[in-house]
Amino acid sequence: RIAEMAKLTQLIDNEVFRAYATYATIVLLKMMLMSFITAYFRISRKAFANPEDMPASKGENAKKVLRTDPDVERVRRNHLNDLENIVPFFGVGLLYALSGPELSTALLHFRIFAGARILHTIAYLTPLPQPSRGLCWGVGYMVTISMAYQVLKAA
Amino acid sequence: RIAEMAKLTQLIDNEVFRAYATYATIVLLKMMLMSFITAYFRISRKAFANPEDMPASKGENAKKVLRTDPDVERVRRNHLNDLENIVPFFGVGLLYALSGPELSTALLHFRIFAGARILHTIAYLTPLPQPSRGLCWGVGYMVTISMAYQVLKAA
Amino acid sequence: RIAEMAKLTQLIDNEVFRAYATYATIVLLKMMLMSFITAYFRISRKAFANPEDMPASKGENAKKVLRTDPDVERVRRNHLNDLENIVPFFGVGLLYALSGPELSTALLHFRIFAGARILHTIAYLTPLPQPSRGLCWGVGYMVTISMAYQVLKAA
Secondary structure (H helix, E strand, O other): HHHHHHHHHHHHOOOHHHHHHHHHHHHHHHHHHHHHHHHHHHOOOOOOOOOOOOOOOOOOHHHOOOOOOOOHHHHHHHHHHHHHHHHHHHHHHHHHHHHOOOOOHHHHHHHHHHHHHHHHHHHHOOOOOHHHHHHHHHHHHHHHHHHHHHHHHHH | OOHHHHHHHHHOOOOOHHHHHHHHHHHHHHHEEEEEHHHHHHHOOOOOHHHOOOOOOOHHHHOOOOOOOOHHHHHHHHHHHHHHHHHHHHHHHHHHOOOOOOHHHHHHHHHHHHHHHHHHHHHHHOOOOOOOOHHHHHHHHHHHHHHHHHHHOOO | HHHHHHHHHHHHHHHHHHHHHHHHHHHHHHHHHHHHHHHHHEEEEEEOOHHHHHOOOHHHHHHHOOOOOOHHHEEEEEEEHHHHHHHHHHHHHHHHHHHOOOHHHHHHHHHHHHHHHHHHHHHOOOOOOHHHHHHHHHHHHHHHHHHHHHHHHOO
16 A cells, blocks of 8 residues: 555656646636635625525515626636636646656646636736737637647657 | 556555545536436426427427526536536546545545535525525535645645 | 656556547547637627627627627537536546556547537537437437446446
């Protein structure tokens, strides 16, 4: 068992894999943060999706808070965009980290992606004028494409 | 080849990784079940999203079933909530399982998460009065945060 | 460090894992393609979700392009369906690839899934009459269930 553990620990001790673990966790935590932002806007905008989520209120008011709100929908689109982009990064990045890239090249990929996705959320929620959000999305997208190319070349 | 296979098999033979594989598969299967529940509600409530999905019917009736339905939308929100929470669990959990945690601690994390997400679905679809669904969501969320903290500390 | 790298490289050198890496990357790239198709339809149908995304236009026209469009919504449902099905394939498939299956059996699973999901997108966007899309979905679903069964049996 000790020998087995030691072998597994080698994976997390590998510098590229450790860098991947750090940045993958950071972007997944960033994505999880969207749930809190959605809850904040649902409560402050009084716009709920489920009857049972509404704060106890009497009669007519109850119906008024079962509605969509532009700010809530914006956060939800941001959250879905994270899923659409962070899921491929996680998957392709894991395979890329296992394909034996140079540490400096790998770090460049992971850091640019994490930075681009954090800026993407700021651009989406402020909102900043386009093409700021589009550029952040595109940079993250290209990082994943670049890693996918490396994986397919190695595999 | 035999030696290679043997090395890979060590990963699935490691007790923590085996526990991760079991519970990750269980929650992914639970998430996949949502597709069937959506199909069931779409058919029983006669509420379809695509014209080509509608059962063959004549003239006016066809238009009537191309609509949204509160029960279908509830299942779809539940499915999306699964994606938003089970994806981070899968990703962070994989890195956590490779960071060499104690078996008992790891099992505690995986079992609480799987239990919380199964209860979350029951609370969402019944629906049970709040805060039951909110609590199930929060417990699963905290498990993932706890694993993310361990990964960042190890990496 | 060299020895560590060598150990990691063994993972990508393993034939089953290399096949998994190839097909997982292909289906993740296919999913990423949906973002481009959504952008294409948003621009050609002039249907945007965010005020800041609208092409500079004067007065009344601006409001007209902040709307939903049936073709855009169809692509978005296709993208979400990819997330709902490709995420479980990626997760369960990774654990399956590590559970030591026969190369020929594993290749059969990966190829059928990738083919089914590519045909699913063609059936969704054409759109082809049902049950073509339903069958493609079901075939991909059964492949993931089959791999999940193998993982649970091994773990």
